[in-house]
Structure formats: structure tokens, C-alpha cells
Amino acid sequence: MLANRKLILAHFWLAFAVFGIALTLGAWQIFIRSPIGTWLSNPELYYRSLTAHGTVMGYVFPTLVAMGFGYAISESALEQRLVGVRWAWAGFWLIVTGSIMAVIPVALGRASVLYTFYPPLIGNVFYYLGVVLVVVGSWIWVALMSINLRVWRKAHPGEPVPLAMFANVAGSYLWAWTAVGAALELLLQIIPVAAGLKATIDAGLARVFFSWTLHAIVYFWLMPTYIAYYTIVPRAIGGRVYSDSMARISFILFLVVAMPIGMHHTFADPQVGAGFKFIHSAFTALVALPTLLTVFTICASVEIAARLRGGRGLFGWIRALPWDNPMMLALAFSFVMLGFGGAGGLINMSYQLDTSIHNTQWITGHFHLIFGGAIVIMYFAIAYDLWPHLTGRELTNLRLIRTQLWLWFIGMIVTTFPWHWVGILGMPRRMAYFDFGDPAIAPQALSVTFSVIGGFILLASGIIFIVILARGMRAPQAEAGPYRFAMAVHQPITVPVALNTHALWVALMIGLTLTNYGYPILNLALSEGTSVPAVYVGAQ
Amino acid sequence: MSTRDLFTLHNSHFRIGVGLTAAILIVTAIGGFIVLPFAQPWVQFANVWDAICSAAGLPQRAASVTAPEQTRRLSEVVLTSNTLARPSQEAIGRGATLAQRCAICHGPTGVSRADSPNLAGQYAAVIYKELLDFRSGARSNAVMTPFATNLTDQEIADLSNYYAYLPRLPAYHPTPQLPKPNIVIYGAPMRGIAPCGSCHGSLDNKAGSPWLEGQSEAYMKAQLQAFASGERRNDISQQMRNIARAMTAQEIEQAAAYYASQPPDVVKAVD
Ligand code: HEM
Numbered sequence: 001m002l003a004n005r006k007l008i009l010a011h012f013w014l015a016f017a018v019f020g021i022a023l024t025l026g027a028w029q030i031f032i033r034s035p036i037g038t039w040l041s042n043p044e045l046y047y048r049s050l051t052a053h054g055t056v057m058g059y060v061f062p063t064l065v066a067m068g069f070g071y072a073i074s075e076s077a078l079e080q081r082l083v084g085v086r087w088a089w090a091g092f093w094l095i096v097t098g099s100i101m102a103v104i105p106v107a108l109g110r111a112s113v114l115y116t117f118y119p120p121l122i123g124n125v126f127y128y129l130g131v132v133l134v135v136v137g138s139w140i141w142v143a144l145m146s147i148n149l150r151v152w153r154k155a156h157p158g159e160p161v162p163l164a165m166f167a168n169v170a171g172s173y174l175w176a177w178t179a180v181g182a183a184l185e186l187l188l189q190i191i192p193v194a195a196g197l198k199a200t201i202d203a204g205l206a207r208v209f210f211s212w213t214l215h216a217i218v219y220f221w222l223m224p225t226y227i228a229y230y231t232i233v234p235r236a237i238g239g240r241v242y243s244d245s246m247a248r249i250s251f252i253l254f255l256v257v258a259m260p261i262g263m264h265h266t267f268a269d270p271q272v273g274a275g276f277k278f279i280h281s282a283f284t285a286l287v288a289l290p291t292l293l294t295v296f297t298i299c300a301s302v303e304i305a306a307r308l309r310g311g312r313g314l315f316g317w318i319r320a321l322p323w324d325n326p327m328m329l330a331l332a333f334s335f336v337m338l339g340f341g342g343a344g345g346l347i348n349m350s351y352q353l354d355t356s357i358h359n360t361q362w363i364t365g366h367f368h369l370i371f372g373g374a375i376v377i378m379y380f381a382i383a384y385d386l387w388p389h390l391t392g393r394e395l396t397n398l399r400l401i402r403t404q405l406w407l408w409f410i411g412m413i414v415t416t417f418p419w420h421w422v423g424i425l426g427m428p429r430r431m432a433y434f435d436f437g438d439p440a441i442a443p444q445a446l447s448v449t450f451s452v453i454g455g456f457i458l459l460a461s462g463i464i465f466i467v468i469l470a471r472g473m474r475a476p477q478a479e480a481g482p483y484r485f486a487m488a489v490h491q492p493i494t495v496p497v498a499l500n501t502h503a504l505w506v507a508l509m510i511g512l513t514l515t516n517y518g519y520p521i522l523n524l525a526l527s528e529g530t531s532v533p534a535v536y537v538g539a540q
Numbered sequence: 541m542s543t544r545d546l547f548t549l550h551n552s553h554f555r556i557g558v559g560l561t562a563a564i565l566i567v568t569a570i571g572g573f574i575v576l577p578f579a580q581p582w583v584q585f586a587n588v589w590d591a592i593c594s595a596a597g598l599p600q601r602a603a604s605v606t607a608p609e610q611t612r613r614l615s616e617v618v619l620t621s622n623t624l625a626r627p628s629q630e631a632i633g634r635g636a637t638l639a640q641r642c643a644i645c646h647g648p649t650g651v652s653r654a655d656s657p658n659l660a661g662q663y664a665a666v667i668y669k670e671l672l673d674f675r676s677g678a679r680s681n682a683v684m685t686p687f688a689t690n691l692t693d694q695e696i697a698d699l700s701n702y703y704a705y706l707p708r709l710p711a712y713h714p715t716p717q718l719p720k721p722n723i724v725i726y727g728a729p730m731r732g733i734a735p736c737g738s739c740h741g742s743l744d745n746k747a748g749s750p751w752l753e754g755q756s757e758a759y760m761k762a763q764l765q766a767f768a769s770g771e772r773r774n775d776i777s778q779q780m781r782n783i784a785r786a787m788t789a790q791e792i793e794q795a796a797a798y799y800a801s802q803p804p805d806v807v808k809a810v811d
């Protein structure tokens with residue numbers, strides 16, 4: 001039952017529109033600083049573009065996808081009209097307002113501070129206020145997801161919460177709590193300075209606050225993808241979820257261990273004690289667990305589909321899979337990129353290995369592969385799967401959809417593999433210009449050129465994606481039927497209360513945040529002399 | 541079952557969830573705060589508590605290591621973008637009177653005929669910082685130091701405001717305008733050098749960085765060399781020393797020649 005289709009479509013369309021713009025900026029960035037671009041002699045323009053690209057891709061785009069998908073899940077999994085539709089629209093308009101408010105100073109070059117804010121660099125206050133509005137808009141969504149689940153529970157006492165909704169609400173709680181770090185940084189530290197009330201800033205403390213957000217936000221980006229793995233893919237390819245409990249445990253684990261690990265982003269920072277870095281590093285190792293569980297469960301679910309279709313043998317069943325089904329293709333591509341990206345992640349999380357790739361192009365290669373690749377390709381799949389139900393029209397051109405997915409996959413590999421490589425060779429990230437005439441880096445020109453080609457393949461794929469969705473708005477009408485999620489091999493009849501509610505896991509999440517962040521934050525906040533003068537962008 | 545039954549020891553999920561989490565936390569804490577600190581043979585701790593404090597990141601007056609003796613004064617000036625913003629007419633007037641003694645070298649209009657820096661229209665915060673540094677000894681110069689030694693805070697602020705107020709005039713070194721060299725607009729990323737223009741104008745300006753257009757080529761070259769050799773060290777956090785050390789002799793020449801050849805009217809007006 002999808003009653004509020006307009007609401008969901010509005011979220012998706014805004015998400016994909018800003019995505020299209022940011023994608024174009026990304027392609028421009030990688031081109032303009034490459035050996036085949038002609039440098040425009042103004043790094044400021046590069047950083048303007050980079051701020052816009054990072055802010056949209058990191059904050060606006062995934063948040064809107066999670067919200068739109070969350071509303072769709074709430075209505076269809078709970079089979080209940082969304083409670084609080086007006087609030088949902090209010091949240092949407094807050095995000096629109098916030099995005100516009102943020103983009104104007106960025107476009108004018110008054111806030112080229114990059115999406116990680118980079119204190120003590122300080123930009124125009126409206127940039128930060130815009131980001132705050134985006135976050136506040138998303139918090140409305142968090143509240144609505146929780147309220148809708150509560151309403152459903154009242155009407156269905158003791159029944160198992162549908163997996164999709166259970167996971168969706170877990171994701172929303174994770175986001176609510178992880179966004180607090182950046183919110184504290186903005187409200188307590190950056191905005192007072194940007195508004196001229198203070199002239200110094202504790203950059204070290206600000207970075208610690210940001211790390212609170214920076215890791216778990218990755219899992220917030222990932223949630224829609226994992227929900228799609230578990231609750232859409234098996235249904236779309238004619239299989240079943242191998243284990244409903246395993247799925248619940250994975251989402252619970254994300255809730256508990258995604259938060260207390262963010263200091264792996266501050267390994268190189270002197271203001272954080274080595275003991276805390278070690279604890280965060282050790283907990284980081286644990287976060288591989290839910291992903292490994294997921295890979296196992298999804299492979300098993302896929303195998304079920306293959307065997308139901310007559311697949312045989314130890315590996316022979318793989319051939320029996322519906323490879324012409326876009327969902328199958330997207331899943332396979334996503335897993336391959338997740339595999340490579342995950343292997344790279346093991347290097348990032350090790351204190352010693354990290355030093356060799358810290359702040360190099362390896363990092364940008366890594367998160368484009370995982371986020372832009374493994375995660376975003378499933379956003380595409382979600383949109384394709386939902387579109388007929390939202391528009392009441394069929395997406396007929398499966399071949400174009402497959403081409404689009406192939407191009408995204410190839411483009412991402414061609415972009416990010418050389419990107420990793422030049423990072424290992426030491427090429428720094430966030431640089432507007434490289435002099436490839438310098439013998440020291442001349443040999444890397446070839447790798448960088450490959451990345452550029454990959455970037456344009458990605459851009460082409462992104463354009464095709466938007467064209468497919470736009471055409472889907474005008475295709476002949478066709479009733480798609482109710483939107484359904486995958487069934488488990490053993491559909492749960494009763495679920496232990498711990499696996500049917502979030503309270504225990506939210507409590508552990510908050511508890512671990514206090515143990516792992518409490519002392520470092522207090523120590524920095526209470527120490528004298530840890531602030532430095534702010535550096536204003538375009539000040540004189 | 542309701543959530544109330546969840547938060548009790550009778551519930552196995554509660555026991556296992558909380559127990560495992562606490563166990564992992566304790567093990568990792570012991571590892572990070574006790575085992576690993578002592579595993580570093582090159583660091584000495586008085587006792588376990590000492591090790592824990594160190595691993596927690598508590599700033600310590602490390603007993604075993606003495607801080608390196610600071611032989612020369614460093615700059616203690618704190619600048620913000622609002623330093624000396626919006627001066628009064630009286631302040632500028634007082635500065636004009638005081639500035640008469642500076643005119644021999646820096647010129648009656650704030651533009652030097654010798655190879656002293658031009659001060660007309662320079663950012664107030666820049667002049668303010670240099671004068672404070674000359675007075676404190678963080679920067680020293682046989683000619684300037686005696687002038688600065690007896691200035692009061694008020695006088696330094698007035699002088700800075702006066703010179704900032706003067707119009708930017710063309711310098712006395714008319715050379716054809718040179719094209720921007722790489723070091724000015726690109727820096728040298730592989731050597732960790734940011735573009736000169738990202739602080740000194742042309743691209744962006746950061747508080748405390750002077751604009752350089754039309755300054756004496758010989759003066760700028762000498763300053764870069766002094767930063768590179770460490771003879772001049774009043775730059776906060778070694779911002780300029782780190783850059784100058786990594787620059788080649790040729791880049792120093794190019795940067796100095798380029799800025800000297802630029803007319804000062806390309807400098808963006810102060811907000
Ligand atoms: C056409 C495809 C894309 C290209 C060519 C591209 C290119 C780039 C480039 C060149 C950078 C700057 C790296 C640096 O300065 O060192 C960057 C940063 C970034 N990109 Fe992309 N990108 C693309 C797609 C995406 C996608 C799909 C996402 C995520 C949904 C994404 C998220 C980000 C983020 C979060 C940053 C970090 C910004 C920062 O470092 O401040 N990009 N991208």
C-alpha cells in the first residue's frame with residue numbers, strides 16, 4: 001500500500017536531481033586537474049566545486065534516498081498509511097530550504113571549506129545553517145519512522161515487526177544519534193565563530209565531534225542498500241531470505257558498533273590519546289561482522305533462488321540465476337565492489353598501515369568504490385524496483401537499465417582502481433592541481449587519465465539513469481500491484497523481544513559512545529589553550 | 541513480553557548483549573591503556589597510572605623528557621580577521637603624527653624608495669603583528685628594532701591603522717608585469733607547498749598575511765631566504781619557514797620578481 005506516492009517521488013526526484021548536478025561537478029573535478037585538462041589557474045574554483053560535490057553526495061543525496069525509501073517501507077511493509085504526512089512534507093521543505101541556503105555561499109566562493117568543514121577554516125554562516133536545516137529535516141523523518149512503528153505495534157501487539165521496517169527504524173536511530181556529533185560541532189563551535197560571536201576555535205575538539213558523525217554516517221548511507229539486499233533482492237529474483245534472525249542481528253550490530261569507532265578517522269591527530277585510538281580501532285574490526293553475516297546470508301538466499309530455478313552442483317547453480325534481471329546484476333556488481341572496497345577498508349583501519357595511505361588519493365578511491373559504487377548502485381536498483389509502484393507505469397526498457405548498471409560498474413572500477421594506485425604512490429587528496437610535467441609524478445599521468453575516462457563513463461551512466469526514470473513517468477499506465485518485500489525461508493511467527501525492539505541496542509549504542517567519546521571530549525573541552533584563531537575564507 | 545522484561549538479567553539477550561559489549565570494552569581498554577603503552581620500549585612510565593594517563597591523552601608535564609630550551613623568542617601575537625577592524629579617524633590621525641619618524645625609510649606616502657617594505661594600504665593586522673614582533677624581539681632588525689622597542693600598544697595600533705588607511709600607490713620599481721609563475725598559483729603539492737596566492741592574495745587572503753604586490757624584489761627575496769635558513773622565525777607555527785625551506789632558489793627568484801612587478805591596484809579592497 002503506497003498511499004503517499006507524491007511524497008516519496010518528491011524525495012527521490014530531489015535526490016536524483018542534486019545527484020546529477022554533483023556527479024557533473026565530480027566529472028569536471030577529476031578532468032580539470034588531470035593531465036588532459038587545461039588548468040584554469042584558480043584552485044579556489046576547484047574547492048568551490050569540491051565543497052558542493054561533497055556536501056551534496058555526503059549529506060543531501062543519501063539522506064533524501066533514505067527518507068524516501070523509509071516512507072515507502074513504512075507504508076508498504078506495515079500496510080498502514082503514513083502517520084504525520086504534513087510533518088513529512090515539512091521535513092522535505094526544510095531540506096530544500098537548507099540546500100538552497102547552503103549552496104548560495106558555496107557558489108559565491110564564500111564557503112569553500114569542504115564538506116568536512118575543516119576548522120579552523122571558517123566560511124559564510126549560511127552554509128552551516130543550511131547544513132543544519134538539512135539535518136533537522138531528516139530528524140523529522142526519524143521521529144516519523146519511530147511514531148509509525150509505534151502506531152503499528154499498538155494495532156498488532158506481539159507480532160513480529162516486518163524486517164524491512166525493523167531495519168529502517170534501526171537506520172533512522174543510528175542517523176539520529178550519529179548526526180549529534182556534527183550538530184554539536186556546528187552549533188557549539190563553528191556557527192558562533194562564523195557568526196562573528198567568537199574569533200577562536202578548538203579545531204582538535206571540532207575534529208573529534210566530526211569523527212563521531214563521520215563513521216556511522218557511512219552506515220546510514222549503507223542502510224538502504226542493506227535493506228535492499230535483504231528485503232528486495234530475494235523477492236525480485238524469486239528466492240527467499242535465508243534467515244530472518246540473521247538479518248535482524250546484522251542490523252542490530254550496526255546500531256551498536258557503528259558509533260564507537262569514529263576515531264579511526266583521527267589516527268593522525270595529536271589531540272586524541274593513543275589508548276582511545278586503540279579501542280576505536282578494535283571496535284572497528286568488529287564492524288566487519290555484520291557485513292560478513294550479510295554477505296553470507298545474501299549468498300545463501302541467492303542460492304535458494306538458483307536452486308528453485310533448477311540450478312545444480314557446487315557452483316553450477318550460479319549459472320541458473322536470472323542474470324537478465326537488473327536486480328540480480330545490481331547485487332552482483334554491488335558485492336564485487338563491496339569486496340574490493342572492504343579489503344581496502346582493512347588497510348585503512350589498521351593504525352600502522354593507515355599512515356601510508358592517510359590523506360592520499362587512496363582514500364578518495366576507497367570511498368568512491370564503496371559509497372559511490374557498492375551503495376549507490378543499489379540506490380539505483382531501489383529506484384527501478386519502486387518506480388512502477390510510485391508512478392503506476394511500467395519501466396519497459398530492461399536492456400537500457402542493464403546497460404546503465406554495467407556502465408556504472410565498469411566506470412567505477414576504471415575510476416577507482418587507478419585512484420587507489422596513485423594514492424599508494426603518495427599522491428595527496430584534496431589537491432586542486434598536479435604538475436604532471438614534474439618528473440616525480442609524470443609516470444602517474446597515465447593512471448590519472450584512466451580515472452578521468454572512468455569518470456566520464458560514470459557521468460554517462462548517471463545521465464542514462466535519470467533518463468530512464470524520467471521516461472518512466474510517461475510510459476503507458478500499468479497497475480503494478482501492492483509493493484511487497486521478500487519472505488524468509490521460515491517467516492517469523494514470534495520473535496524474541498530483543499530482536500523485535502530497538503531499545504536495548506540503542507542503549508548500548510549510547511553507552512558505548514559515552515565510554516569511547518566521553519573522556520576525550522571532556523578533556524579537550526576543559527583544557528585551556530586548545531583554541532586557535534579562525535581562518536576566514538575570503539576574509540580580506 | 542514487553543521491553544520491561546528486556547532490561548533484566550533473566551533475559552538472555554540482555555545478558556549476552558551487555559555482557560559481551562562490556563567484556564570487549566574491558567579487554568580493549570586493558571590493551572590500549574596498559575599493555576600497549578608498556579610495549580613501547582622507548583617510552584618510560586613511572587607506574588601504571590602514568591601509562592593510563594598518557595594513553596588517555598592527558599596533557600602531561602612529562603617528567604622524563606625536558607622541553608627543548610627555547611633560545612629565541614617566538615611570536616606571541618594572536619590575530620583574527622577582526623583585529624583592528626573599523627579604526628576611528630582620531631586613531632588614524634595619531635598614527636599619521638607618529639609615522640613621520642618612519643618616513644625616512646618607508647617613504648612619506650608609505651612607498652619606499654629604498655628596499656624597505658611599502659606600507660601604504662597594507663593590511664592593518666600585518667603591520668600590527670610585525671611591530672609587536674619587533675618590540676618583543678621575535679623579529680629583529682638593526683634599524684627597525686630600536687624604533688619599535690619604545691612603542692606602546694596604542695601607538696602600534698595607531699600606526700597600523702594609519703598605514704592601512706593610506707592609498708595604495710604604484711611602487712618605484714617599474715618593471716613590465718610578469719606572468720604568474722607556478723609557485724604563486726599552484727604551489728608545489730608534492731613538496732607540501734601551498735600556492736603563495738592562497739594566502740597573499742591573487743587567489744585568497746588569510747589573516748596576518750601581507751599583500752605583496754609592488755614590494756621590493758630584493759626585500760622579498762631576502763625574507764624568503766631568511767625564513768629558509770631559520771634566521772627569521774616570527775611566523776606563527778612555522779607557516780612561512782616550512783614553505784621557504786622547501787622552495788628552490790629559482791622559485792624564490794620567480795615569486796619575488798613576480799610580486800614586485802605587479803601594480804598594487806590589483807589587490808582586492810579590504811572588506
Ligand atoms: C562521475 C563520478 C564521480 C567523479 C568523477 C567524482 C570525482 C571526485 C573528485 C575528483 C573528488 C575530489 C577528490 C580530491 O580532491 O582529492 C571527489 C570527492 C568526493 N566525492 Fe566524488 N566523484 C564522483 C561520484 C561520486 C559519488 C557517486 C559520490 C557519492 C554518492 C561521491 C562522493 C564524494 C565525496 C563525499 C567526496 C569528498 C569531498 C571531499 O573530500 O571534501 N562522488 N569526487
Ligand SMILES: [Cu+2]
Nearest residue numbers: 214215262265
Ligand atoms: Cu570510518
